[in-house]
Amino acid sequence: MNDPSGAVIGLDFDGTLSPIVPDPAAARIHPAAPDILAQLSARMSAVVILTGRPPATVLELGPGLTDVPGLVILGHYGFERWENGRISAPPPPAGVPRAEAELPMLLDALGLTGVAVEDKGRAVAVHTRRSPDPDGAFEALRRPLAALAERNGLVVEPGRYVLELRPPGMDKGQALSLFLAERAARSVMFVGDDLGDLAAFDAVRASGLPGVTVCSGSAEVTELAERADIVVDGPDGVMALLKELTAEVRG
Numbered sequence: 710m711n712d713p714s715g716a717v718i719g720l721d722f723d724g725t726l727s728p729i730v731p732d733p734a735a736a737r738i739h740p741a742a743p744d745i746l747a748q749l750s751a752r753m754s755a756v757v758i759l760t761g762r763p764p765a766t767v768l769e770l771g772p773g774l775t776d777v778p779g780l781v782i783l784g785h786y787g788f789e790r791w792e793n794g795r796i797s798a799p800p801p802p803a804g805v806p807r808a809e810a811e812l813p814m815l816l817d818a819l820g821l822t823g824v825a826v827e828d829k830g831r832a833v834a835v836h837t838r839r840s841p842d843p844d845g846a847f848e849a850l851r852r853p854l855a856a857l858a859e860r861n862g863l864v865v866e867p868g869r870y871v872l873e874l875r876p877p878g879m880d881k882g883q884a885l886s887l888f889l890a891e892r893a894a895r896s897v898m899f900v901g902d903d904l905g906d907l908a909a910f911d912a913v914r915a916s917g918l919p920g921v922t923v924c925s926g927s928a929e930v931t932e933l934a935e936r937a938d939i940v941v942d943g944p945d946g947v948m949a950l951l952k953e954l955t956a957e958v959r960g
């Protein structure tokens with residue numbers, strides 16, 4: 710890499726920095742990640758985590774992240790920002806608690822078992838990974854959740870065995886574009902694993918900067934691999950790639 714001090718490295722959290730596990734609350738950052746990110750952050754323009762999780766949750770699941778100098782976490786697809794120990798966010802949308810209140814009845818009516826609801830504050834996620842039929846439950850939920858989201862001024866963000874009801878008006882692509890402009894980036898790399906990361910891939914292309922898109926590959930999501938410049942094998946592969954990058958920029 711010729712000009713690391715102008716480079717922005719954007720990373721998704723779940724499935725990229727943190728291996729996928731059945732229970733979202735049990736996820737933990739890859740043990741190698743905080744140290745590698747600290748090394749990159751010292752040499753690059755910025756390292757930014759772009760995630761559907763709230764930044765506060767990312768810090769709980771990735772305790773070493775507070776030691777990464779200059780790290781920025783853009784959570785809730787860019788609505789919330791953590792930087793220098795502080796979180797900034799607009800007021801939470803009123804539609805989320807209303808939609809969440811309707812969920813138990815909706816799940817009952819569909820006769821679904823093992824479906825878990827994750828209250829994320831400014832969004833609510835419905836997970837089917839631990840249901841007896843994860844794909845069937847996911848498909849059965851698509852339309853009723855789309856209707857529930859619409860009634861409450863929300864949109865549905867589909868992911869790996871998860872359908873999230875969240876406010877419209879921001880996505881990882883917009884968040885990344887704004888961040889690149891803010892930092893006057895001269896190059897960009899983005900690493901992701903899920904459908905919500907496609908918008909960030911588009912933002913890399915639209916930026917007109919020298920850019921690389923990386924897919925943290927899995928059997929669960931194929932669309933991203935088809936659109937990526939580089940495909941690596943899950944979070945272990947991401948760590949190996951980032952380690953190579955640190956060696957390269959150390960010279």
Ligand SMILES: O=P(O)(O)OC[C@H]1O[C@H](O[C@H]2O[C@H](CO)[C@@H](O)[C@H](O)[C@H]2O)[C@H](O)[C@@H](O)[C@@H]1O
Pocket residue numbers: 721722723724728729730731732733734736759760761762827829834836838868869870871873903905
């Ligand atoms: O943008 P991300 O950082 O990738 O967050 C997307 C969603 O990730 C989480 O769910 C995913 O990871 C869980 C833990 O490994 C897994 O159990 C689940 O099946 C995955 O979809 C998180 O729970 C969601 O809130 C995020 O929106």
